Amino acid sequence: MATKSGTKGRYICKVGFYDVYAKDSMKKDSKGKEVVGSTDYLVYHAKKMVEKGLKTKDLAVAKALDLLGDKYRGIYSL
Numbered sequence: 001m002a003t004k005s006g007t008k009g010r011y012i013c014k015v016g017f018y019d020v021y022a023k024d025s026m027k028k029d030s031k032g033k034e035v036v037g038s039t040d041y042l043v044y045h046a047k048k049m050v051e052k053g054l055k056t057k058d059l060a061v062a063k064a065l066d067l068l069g070d071k072y073r074g075i076y077s078l
Contacts, residue, residue, distance in 0.1 A: 009042060012057060015064035016076045019044045020057065043067065 009023030020043055027037035041060035043051040050067060054060040065078060 008044065012041070013061065015061055016068045016072050016078060017045060018050065018064040018067060020060045020064060022057070 009021040012020040012022050014020070020041060023040050023042055024036045025038050025040070026034045029035050039055075040052065041054040041057060042049055043054070043060055043064050051060075051063050054063060065073070068076070068078065
């Protein structure tokens, strides 16, 4: 299945004007099938990657809220 986002990964959610994506790295199991080895979460603002290497969705959302700041939290009601 091809995605329009290309190398960004799977879209997870939006926090204000930041987008959270999940990028899976694949590995082969003992039978030769590809399975998900690990998942890294990335925070994007438009096409620019702001933060990478987050291990859970909760950490990614918390980082996006932290990057959003107090001014925009009130605007977006977060």
